[in-house]
Amino acid sequence: MPAFLRSQMRNIAPFVTLIALIVFFGVSSPSFATLDNGANILTQISVTGVIAVGLTFVILCAEIDLSVAAIANATGIVVAYFTLQENYVNIANVPLPGIAAIVLAVLACAFLGLVNAVGLTVIGIPSFIMTLAMMQIGAGICALLVRGQIAYAVPDFVATMGAGRIGPVPWIVIVLAVFLLAGHVVLTYTRFGRYVYMTGGNREAAEYSGVNVKLVLGAVMVISAVCSGVAGMLGVAHFGSAQQNEFDGYLLDAIAAVVVGGTSLFGGRGGIGNTIIGLLILGVLNNGLDHVEIDSFLKILIRGLILLVALIINVYVQAVRENEQSN
Amino acid sequence: MPQASEAVSGDVPARLAMSGVSKSFGGVAALRDVDFTLRAGEIHGLVGENGAGKSTLMKIIAGVHTRYQGRMTLDGHPVHFRSARDALAAGIGMVHQELSVVPDLTVAENVYLGKQPTRGGIVDWRAMFEGAREHLASLGIEVDPRARMGSLTIGLQQLIELARVLFSGARIVILDEPTSALSPPEVQRLFEVLRSVRASGRSIVFISHFLDDVLAISDTVTIFRNGRRIVSEAAAGVDKAWVIERMIGRGHEELEESYTGNIALDSKPRAPVVLAVRGLGAGRAFADVSLDIRAGEVLGVYGFMGCGLIELARALFGKLRPKAGTLAIDGKTVRLSNTAAARRAGIAFVPESRRSMLFYREPVYKNMSIAVLGRIGRLWLQPSAERAIARRHAEALSIRPPTVETLLQSLSGGNQQKVALAKWLTWPPRVLVLSEPTRGMDVGAKDDVVAILRRLRDEGLAVVVLSTEPETVLSLADRIVVMKKGRIVGEFAGEAVSKDRLLEAA
């Protein structure tokens, strides 16, 4: 195998997986490979995608954020809480102008991210534990604000971004594209992005090079929380309601998207390009399974198995590559 | 020139023989047509410049590199190992240049790595701790088997890794630069261990850049240059000058003085103090350390392993928060709350362990630019500027290969060390703190480092060199303080000093 191909294995394997899935579903179902369905897939991955952008930063630093879905949920509920709801909605909410509601929601998720950051860097709690606690805290905030009820209204701007279209293109897909692009630019072309990779690659060495490692780690936790918050607001608008446990499936999906795409859980390798492929694999898989005729209860299992295979291919290919290199 | 085979031991059988071994990495030849013979019960010293191919040849023997040309026989039978585990099963163990201990496990677990004693299917911890203690004690290593590996000094970790290899029953033991982190008493202890291992009929390969060590312990020395084996010779019949000449390929008398005589220290007591250290202390590591670090002067700090040198160096770079005392730069007190603050204050630091300084899976240029990225561009990266700077350093320090896109992990150990130094040289800091700056470097490269540091000093930089090697301190320092058990016990300034006097003071 040419050296270039070999060195790109981490990126090629997920790509091949994606193509294989597309071909498979395209052949098995005539309704899969259509333009409309393509747009569907992109819309379906948007909320996960915005979360995954932030999560990519965290995982590149060899940390993890388990609170992304909870923070998304809480932020979505906060923005609805500060929006005037219909009379039949039985929530003691505080209506504010749309812009104020959005600002408060963004501040709320940034603050939760900051708490994560402080726990991780100042107190020294491992991110796995810290964000597990934050997951509970986020769920608690949701529960307190809506008390088992459902809110529907969100500020107009959020509603447009989450559920509106510009011509044929859903705004939410554009928002996703903007986040992916911004994430990519920051990671690849800025000094901060380099620090993220280096901190993930060898934290001690980064520290001995005079990099403020704690600042970098704190920043990625905040970035992750803010991305989650934005995804939460979009999601609430997209689903048309804000309620508890609305985002529960998104934690695993977001982590899977990042890792299946080839970003290493051990830090330092991967990037937004990988996350895009991971998102598409996940999107095609979720969507494609709805187009083929199988027992809908079996689908959940199949989805899990295919993800497992994708991960195995990933890890295996990486191992092969590292082996070849040292030989 | 008689070959070692006849010179050493006419009829001792070859334990391991290699013939016509070549190995290249992506078109770059690391070994060319090498013949190598290791006899039963001998200590075989291996020397050569950085990148000469020593580690590569040993990694082939130890089953790490599995693709190569040429033949290898073990006790007369052809072998080709598929993995390090294969080699170990055949009785070949290697202690690598970069330690491969598991820092988060206990000492005992490291000794027993992969084959813990069990009782009824579960790990028998008591047997393991007892066994490890006994085994280590039999090698003269006193250490708590329950201690976490990562909390020990590098020197001790190295000895324990050696103990593990011996413990696994290896008949051929390969030591890649085992003495580079050891203090003189530890080196002596290692030598005793090696002699007793040899007496039991096992064979040892000993790689080192300390030619005195190699000549003292080896039966045979083999010299490598540029991927070729130049010569093998009985160690008893050769001296250091002879070895250096063959290593470098030209005469080089002035290259390494042996520091048995007196070295005149060129201290500059009137130069302005850049970094003033007053009463610095940190727990049990060191206490009441006061130093004046002056512009245009190299301050050497010498002491044995474990005397607090390493911790002191970390405290000067904000990595370790001192409990007592103050630091002042240009008379202004500074608090170094982290390494970034130290860097901003104009302090640079090269730690003794390469692993904690370098990014192995990143290209050379990113390794060099990391410390100065903020100077190259505040927000945006400037890759072309990074590469240009890196190329300049690669040339100035004669780093091989000189292509800055090379991944750091494919550089030889000594060349990696040069990269670690290079990263601070783009915009010289006010104070450069170096812990073991020449560890693992060949004589030529050491010379280069001495020249570079002298130049920086003459440009007015304040340099601190902390080392457990008297030669390093003597070759670099204009003034020397000696540390012992965490305290400063002596100072040599403006006088002549010899290695013996240094050792005596410590």
Ligand SMILES: Nc1ncnc2c1ncn2[C@@H]1O[C@H](COP(=O)(O)OP(=O)(O)OP(=O)(O)O)[C@@H](O)[C@H]1O
């Ligand atoms: N994994 C690898 N990939 C590519 N090149 C390599 C690799 N390992 C070693 N090399 C190259 O092979 C040559 C020999 O390296 P080797 O590590 O054997 O040197 P050495 O004699 O041990 O030097 P040192 O004293 O510096 O440790 C060097 O040019 C090095 O860059």
Ligand SMILES: [Mg+2]
């Ligand atoms: Mg080597």
